[in-house]
């Protein structure tokens with residue numbers, strides 16, 4: 001019998017939020033919930049879960065239509081459009097801000113929303129973790145992905161599980177040249193770190209198990225990196241990671257988040273900030289529009305669906321809603337406080353080329369005549 005192929009699609013968009021860039025409000029969830037429920041009744045998708053991180057509305061859908069399916073993407077696009085209209089009516093902040101195009105053309109990639117999709121052949125048991133972060137960019141996942149799939153000090157399986165020990169292959173996207181390269185670890189570990197340490201330019205887009213090409217992780221960065229004159233990689237990222245049985249264990253996937261680390265984004269997309277792992281109830285941005293937050297949801301893919309409870313409700317574990325991440329949260333607050341004491345001085349502020357927007361050209365223009373030879 002052919003193994004069953006199931007697709008996990010996580011598509012997100014900032015369609016407007018409450019009290020600034022803080023949180024997705026209830027009426028927008030209701031629209032997403034209604035549309036996805038109908039899509040499930042119509043047989044388009046088999047399971048869904050709607051959640052948010054900060055101002056990003058997240059549609060998690062499981063179905064059997066493969067990646068980049070026009071009907072699935074249209075469902076997401078129409079839902080974001082409808083939610084954006086509601087946001088506009090409510091005069092929510094940034095209504096429809098991520099919907100960069102007006103007409104849908106078969107795929108939401110390149111139109112504003114962020115997408116991570118993975119078609120899998122279901123294993124005997126297939127645990128999956130989806131990550132979603134707000135107030136940061138795709139390069140923010142380089143560090144944890146390296147730790148999970150290449151660092152033997154993080155992932156014991158790389159050392160002691162023969163199923164994992166063969167290592168992994170990383171597809172790295174160069175968002176400036178719009179090219180990608182596949183590097184194999186452990187053999188090319190130093191080359192990999194050389195690239196992905198430059199988080200504003202090189203981003204891990206896919207990871208496979210080296211010995212058989214099994215897909216293990218997918219991020220929301222794509223080869224279509226530039227839209228509307230800016231990089232998609234600057235967008236609040238999502239990713240899908242598979243766990244266990246010849247792959248890193250769930251705990252090995254989560255342990256990089258035991259400590260906070262600095263990511264690009266935060267206020268006005270122009271500052272370094274500490275990433276704070278939180279449960280969904282705390283996935284809302286406050287201090288200096290942050291600190292940047294990340295949530296992790298775990299579930300089982302089973303027979304083309306998210307495994308559900310006796311009432312048919314998908315069982316989804318809120319993995320960072322756990323005291324084990326209290327230390328990272330405390331560190332995040334401490335780092336945030338240290339960085340904000342520096343105000344608009346680098347390295348608290350991003351370098352000029354990396355800032356989402358800056359008035360520096362206008363300042364230089366105004367002062368042009370007043371600059372004299374030194």
Ligand SMILES: [Mg+2]
Pocket residue numbers: 014054055056134135236
């Ligand atoms: Mg956002």
